[in-house]
Amino acid sequence: MKRYLARRMAVMPFLLFGIASIVFLVSRMTPGDPLVTIVGERNLNNPEIVAAAKAQWGLDQSMPQQYASFMKNLVKGNLGTSFSTRQPVMHDLWERLPATLELTIYALLGGVTVGIVLGVLAARHRNKFIDHVSRFFALIGSSLPAFWAGLLLLYVFYARLGWLPGPGRIDPRGLAPNKVTGFYTVDSLLQGDFGLFKDSVMHLILPATVLGWGVVGIVSRLVRASLLDEFSMDYVRVARAMGLRERTVVNTHALRNALLPTITIVAFTFAFLLTGAVLTETVFSWPGVGSYAVNASRTLDYPAIIGVTLLGGTAFLLTNLISDIAYAFADPRIRLS
Amino acid sequence: MRLNTRNGITRQVMAAGLAGVLLLGACSSSGSSGSSGGSTDKALLIARSMDINSLDPSRSYCDTCQIFMTSVYETLIGLDKDNTTLVPRLASKWESNPAQTEFTFTLDPKAKFADGSAVTSADVKFSWERLHGLQASSSYLVSTIKSIDTPDAQTVKVTLSQANSAFLAQVNASYLGIMNSKVAIANGATIDPATDKAEPWFLANSAGSGQFTLASYQSGAELRLKRNDSYWGKKANFPEVVMKQTADAVTQRQQLEAGSVDIAMQISNDAAKGMNGKDVVVSQVPSYNFVYLAISPGAKGGEKLTPKVREAIRLGLDYKGLIDATVGGAGQAQASPIPNGFAGTAGLAAPAQDLAKAKSLLAEEGVTSLTLDATFPSLNVYGVDFTTAMQKVQTDLKAIGITLELNPVEISVWADKIGKDGIPVTMLYFAPDHTDSSQYVQYFGLLEASQWQTWARTDVSQSETDTLSKAFAEQDATKRAEIYNQLAKAMISDSVIIPVVNPNLFLAARSDIKGLYYSACCNLNISDLSRG
Numbered sequence: 001m002k003r004y005l006a007r008r009m010a011v012m013p014f015l016l017f018g019i020a021s022i023v024f025l026v027s028r029m030t031p032g033d034p035l036v037t038i039v040g041e042r043n044l045n046n047p048e049i050v051a052a053a054k055a056q057w058g059l060d061q062s063m064p065q066q067y068a069s070f071m072k073n074l075v076k077g078n079l080g081t082s083f084s085t086r087q088p089v090m091h092d093l094w095e096r097l098p099a100t101l102e103l104t105i106y107a108l109l110g111g112v113t114v115g116i117v118l119g120v121l122a123a124r125h126r127n128k129f130i131d132h133v134s135r136f137f138a139l140i141g142s143s144l145p146a147f148w149a150g151l152l153l154l155y156v157f158y159a160r161l162g163w164l165p166g167p168g169r170i171d172p173r174g175l176a177p178n179k180v181t182g183f184y185t186v187d188s189l190l191q192g193d194f195g196l197f198k199d200s201v202m203h204l205i206l207p208a209t210v211l212g213w214g215v216v217g218i219v220s221r222l223v224r225a226s227l228l229d230e231f232s233m234d235y236v237r238v239a240r241a242m243g244l245r246e247r248t249v250v251n252t253h254a255l256r257n258a259l260l261p262t263i264t265i266v267a268f269t270f271a272f273l274l275t276g277a278v279l280t281e282t283v284f285s286w287p288g289v290g291s292y293a294v295n296a297s298r299t300l301d302y303p304a305i306i307g308v309t310l311l312g313g314t315a316f317l318l319t320n321l322i323s324d325i326a327y328a329f330a331d332p333r334i335r336l337s
Numbered sequence: 338m339r340l341n342t343r344n345g346i347t348r349q350v351m352a353a354g355l356a357g358v359l360l361l362g363a364c365s366s367s368g369s370s371g372s373s374g375g376s377t378d379k380a381l382l383i384a385r386s387m388d389i390n391s392l393d394p395s396r397s398y399c400d401t402c403q404i405f406m407t408s409v410y411e412t413l414i415g416l417d418k419d420n421t422t423l424v425p426r427l428a429s430k431w432e433s434n435p436a437q438t439e440f441t442f443t444l445d446p447k448a449k450f451a452d453g454s455a456v457t458s459a460d461v462k463f464s465w466e467r468l469h470g471l472q473a474s475s476s477y478l479v480s481t482i483k484s485i486d487t488p489d490a491q492t493v494k495v496t497l498s499q500a501n502s503a504f505l506a507q508v509n510a511s512y513l514g515i516m517n518s519k520v521a522i523a524n525g526a527t528i529d530p531a532t533d534k535a536e537p538w539f540l541a542n543s544a545g546s547g548q549f550t551l552a553s554y555q556s557g558a559e560l561r562l563k564r565n566d567s568y569w570g571k572k573a574n575f576p577e578v579v580m581k582q583t584a585d586a587v588t589q590r591q592q593l594e595a596g597s598v599d600i601a602m603q604i605s606n607d608a609a610k611g612m613n614g615k616d617v618v619v620s621q622v623p624s625y626n627f628v629y630l631a632i633s634p635g636a637k638g639g640e641k642l643t644p645k646v647r648e649a650i651r652l653g654l655d656y657k658g659l660i661d662a663t664v665g666g667a668g669q670a671q672a673s674p675i676p677n678g679f680a681g682t683a684g685l686a687a688p689a690q691d692l693a694k695a696k697s698l699l700a701e702e703g704v705t706s707l708t709l710d711a712t713f714p715s716l717n718v719y720g721v722d723f724t725t726a727m728q729k730v731q732t733d734l735k736a737i738g739i740t741l742e743l744n745p746v747e748i749s750v751w752a753d754k755i756g757k758d759g760i761p762v763t764m765l766y767f768a769p770d771h772t773d774s775s776q777y778v779q780y781f782g783l784l785e786a787s788q789w790q791t792w793a794r795t796d797v798s799q800s801e802t803d804t805l806s807k808a809f810a811e812q813d814a815t816k817r818a819e820i821y822n823q824l825a826k827a828m829i830s831d832s833v834i835i836p837v838v839n840p841n842l843f844l845a846a847r848s849d850i851k852g853l854y855y856s857a858c859c860n861l862n863i864s865d866l867s868r869g
Contacts, residue, residue, distance in 0.1 A: 031750055031753055031754075032747065032749035032750045032752070032753050033749055033750075033752040033753040033756060034749060035752065036748055036749050036751075036752035037390075037749065038390075039473075039474050040390070040398055040399075040474045041748065041752060041765065042474070042780065042788065043474050043477065044752060044756060044788075045786065045787075045788050045791040045792065046477060048472050048476075049472050049473065049474065049476060049477070051472070052471065052472035052473070052530050053472075053473075055530065055531075056530055084390070084556075085556040085557075086390070086391050086393075086396075086536055086537070086540060087537070087540060087556065092556065095555065095556075096557070151587065151588075154588065154591060155591070158591060158595060159591040159594065159595060162595065165597075166588070166591060166592050166595060166597050167583060167588055167592065168558075168581060169558075171597070172382045172579060172581050172592070172597050172598055173380055173382060173579070282584050282585075283584075283585075283588070285558075285581065285582050285583050285584065285588070287555060287556075287557045287558035287582065291557055292557060295557070298747050298748075298749070299747075299748075299749055300747075300749040
């Protein structure tokens with residue numbers, strides 16, 4: 001296991017360098033002029049301002065020179081400075097990642113839990129009312145555009161009913177907790193501010209629901225299908241024939257095997273949401289990585305584009321590794337070598 | 338190697354997950370949102386889609402930056418609520434020579450920076466020389482400065498390389514705010530872009546003399562200002578100002594109606610419908626912002642865009658229909674690239690559609706059908722969706738035999754294309770940096786190397802160049818307005834820039850917020866706001 005992990009970890013930097021190189025080249029070959037972000041469209045024909053901006057951001061260098069400079073900095077852990085925010089990209093990601101992670105983790109926890117429960121119920125009551133309700137719920141979650149669902153939920157629960165707070169991570173008048181983990185729900189507790197803790201949890205409910213609903217759709221259908229496969233297996237027949245209670249047959253035996261594919265889906269969904277929760281973050285004014293990524297791509301902010309891509313690549317590689325390990329834990333028949 | 342399933346670990350993971358879910362569930366049922374322990378009850382809260390590019394006073398250049406700069410870095414001269422009258426700010430008085438090449442400012446001896454040190458002529462000299470030296474976006478505002486002399490701590494004498502009667506208006510631009518030079522230099526500021534290292538410091542700190550100081554800034558989340566309690570004039574009415582990133586108008590409305598914010602800054606016409614109530618006040622005022630169609634005869638594919646064809650395009654547009662389609666009627670038609678209300682626009686006839694004349698002009702040029710590339714940036718600015726506007730333009734021009742091939746793209750792609758090949762027909766927007774009409778002539782006029790002379794690839798108009806020089810040399814405001822009127826007519830005749838809508842601005846605030854108005858220099862002047 002240690003050798004397996006060491007090998008996977010050793011390969012990772014090379015993969016990331018490959019990703020960085022490809023993204024560097026693709027971003028430079030994309031038609032577009034990043035100077036419009038730096039100097040504004042009004043100054044694009046001002047030669048002094050354009051020359052100063054190119055010199056400041058290294059855009060006056062040839063592509064090989066820019067690539068060499070980029071790689072040299074990358075080795076030192078420096079991803080460069082964002083054209084848009086004027087902050088080091090590492091700083092930007094470090095500031096935004098906790099917001100996205102917090103939202104993603106709560107969305108996944110809720111989505112996976114509800115998805116498994118619905119999937120089990122749907123499988124146990126195949127083609128009955130509860131199965132149809134589950135399918136309908138899953139279909140809605142999978143097909144509703146996040147921005148639409150977000151706006152709808154905000155309208156109903158914030159603007160009309162006033163049950164839940166509006167956009168943002170905390171009340172606009174509130175001050176963020178002192179940063180320890182960057183998770184407001186955790187940091188507020190660490191500083192003993194239960195009012196702020198409650199506020200941050202309340203602010204998570206709507207965006208986590210929007211994100212998690214899509215996860216519910218995927219997980220519930222997957223669990224249902226897997227469970228139905230397991231129900232047809234001999235070991236389940238044997239268990240039932242031995243007179244075990246149906247709950248024991250499902251929860252103790254069949255479900256464990258049925259959850260294996262779910263691990264992969266959850267892992268990839270997690271990695272995807274780290275950079276892909278764009279619409280939800282936009283609708284809920286959530287200052288995360290997704291909105292940063294969109295802004296970077298719209299403005300051709302080269303350093304930010306590469307930074308986000310590397311973050312996404314790292315997340316996919318790590319979650320892939322974790323899901324492989326989790327497979328081995330979940331199914332003792334799987335060996336990692 | 339085989340991995341054994343460790344039930345203990347699995348249980349721990351499951352327990353942790355369950356605890357998280359329970360925690361969320363327990364708190365989900367606990368009712369409405371609470372405020373944090375660190376709440377600032379009397380802070381002014383503003384919902385805004387922020388476009389901040391930098392908080393460094395020599396580099397910032399955006400609508401939100403105007404609000405920030407006005408609040409934190411004071412200019413020598415301020416602008417009264419009438420958006421016309423220049424009033425003392427850091428400078429208690431000023432004068433110029435008849436040739437409009439020398440300007441002398443006398444600083445108010447009471448003026449102090451937030452750290453208590455006096456605002457001196459050396460600070461003005463450093464601030465403007467740095468603005469010029471860094472060659473950032475707003476540097477053009479000081480491009481005519483030849484030298485800055487500081488005979489004493491209270492006197493600033495500016496010599497220009499050419500006559501510039503607009504200089505006082507430019508001094509009023511928020512980007513010419515004054516920074517504490519000692520503090521700035523101590524934190525890496527220089528006037529040389531090769532050695533200047535202060536921008537990161539300015540993103541977390543400020544060094545101005547305004548009513549507020551920068552408390553914190555989180556890109557994409559919030560900008561927080563705190564009251565400068567040692568302000569040398571009348572102190573701000575709010576202990577804190579928090580600008581919250583809120584991307585869309587609908588959410589801004591919801592936040593305002595729910596009382597989560599005090600002001601919503603980008604309410605669109607659609608979002609504003611049915612919004613007035615006992616807790617919220619919405620009014621609409623004419624703005625100086627506008628969206629325009631730009632015709633480039635020198636662009637690739639624009640060879641047939643002769644003056645008559647361009648005029649035909651101008652006459653072919655249904656301006657009222659455009660205003661209705663884009664902002665639901667909440668806007669004005671604008672005759673020239675100088676917006677309504679600026680010097681030189683009095684008496685200009687509003688643009689009107691004349692299909693017969695448009696067709697006649699096209700016939701004179703032998704144009705029976707014409708297909709043009711219309712690549713435009715996919716933007717929604719001042720409530721105007723460019724795609725909607727361009728679709729309406731396309732429909733209007735179809736009636737006179739001109740076909741537009743619409744191609745919405747990201748602005749970076751648009752910038753690349755217009756820089757390389759030019760674009761025959763496109764759309765863009767403009768908001769003023771200061772209160773003088775010269776900025777419009779310098780940007781839209783067919784002057785040597787002006788922005789649109791370059792993009793449109795047209796011949797230079799010597800007449801416009803000479804007329805602008807006359808305006809710069811003219812001291813008398815009335816006569817200057819007459820000159821700008823000639824320039825406005827000349828730019829209408831050029832038909833390179835055709836304003837399509839001058840959208841109204843919606844001022845939406847909680848009913849207890851007083852003093853809200855639209856400022857031409859500063860967008861939103863927080864110093865005039867109070868809670869009543």
